[in-house]
Amino acid sequence: MRYSIFLPLFAIAAGGATGPLAAQEMAVVSAFEGTRLDIVATGQVTRVPDLVVINAGVVTEAATAQAALSENNRRMRSVLDALEAAGIAERDIQTSSINLNPRYDYQERSEPRLVGYNASNQLSIRFREIERAGPIIDALVGQGVNQINGPSLEIDNPDEAMDEARLDALTKARARAELYAGGLGMRVARIVAISEGGASRPPMPMARMAASDVSEESLQIAPGEQQVSVSLSVTFALE
Numbered sequence: 001m002r003y004s005i006f007l008p009l010f011a012i013a014a015g016g017a018t019g020p021l022a023a024q025e026m027a028v029v030s031a032f033e034g035t036r037l038d039i040v041a042t043g044q045v046t047r048v049p050d051l052v053v054i055n056a057g058v059v060t061e062a063a064t065a066q067a068a069l070s071e072n073n074r075r076m077r078s079v080l081d082a083l084e085a086a087g088i089a090e091r092d093i094q095t096s097s098i099n100l101n102p103r104y105d106y107q108e109r110s111e112p113r114l115v116g117y118n119a120s121n122q123l124s125i126r127f128r129e130i131e132r133a134g135p136i137i138d139a140l141v142g143q144g145v146n147q148i149n150g151p152s153l154e155i156d157n158p159d160e161a162m163d164e165a166r167l168d169a170l171t172k173a174r175a176r177a178e179l180y181a182g183g184l185g186m187r188v189a190r191i192v193a194i195s196e197g198g199a200s201r202p203p204m205p206m207a208r209m210a211a212s213d214v215s216e217e218s219l220q221i222a223p224g225e226q227q228v229s230v231s232l233s234v235t236f237a238l239e
Helices: 009-013 020-025 065-085 130-142 158-183
Strands: 035-047 051-062 093-105 113-127 147-154 188-200 208-210 226-238
Touching: 035 158, 035 188, 051 065, 051 130, 065 093, 065 113, 065 130, 113 130, 130 147, 158 188, 158 226
Parallel strands: none
Antiparallel strands: 035 226, 051 113, 051 147, 093 113, 147 208, 188 226
8 A cells, every 4th residue: 555644844843842733743644545556548539620711811012002001902892792792701700910011122232212012911711611612712812812821721619529539538548447457456446636638639731822823723622630639647546
């Protein structure tokens, strides 16, 4: 059997205290009885991604800042109209950044010369029908989008998958404890402690493309599978 001894620091500092209090402080406290078995198990589940995230941007150039912003705003209105026509909910469209930057000509040896401005407006777009990713990207490009990051494929409800992975890890830990107990001629009495070591979902790579990369045919998107994993540390008592 395993035992632990609890010695309060103030009792040691007292330098040999006597009486009922000292006896109480020096008492041996049993922290664990029986054979302790620590198991680390990883539970895993796979899911087909059911959420698509695309970052789409409109970048425009003009001689003045106002002209660059005006042209950018005109194209972005067409993009938002196209997304609405495609059935993308307003809550799934979010502006992620708006930028306006000067452009300089550095070729001359004199001071850099201001030649115009770049304006950009970036949107984050979410939808749940992966098969629509190609046509939606085509529609975005047709309405003036000239910068696309994505698509990124995700699991819409990761918590549910995580919970299944946790149960899988617990089942594996219990089965392994039973194996060890049987080999020792003992049995698993109870679980003493459980600690979750970590959970992970491997990030899906996100492609980057320019408008010139889009062909006349709709892009084909293969969802594949994503693996969700959870690691548990489980302490069992064997008898």
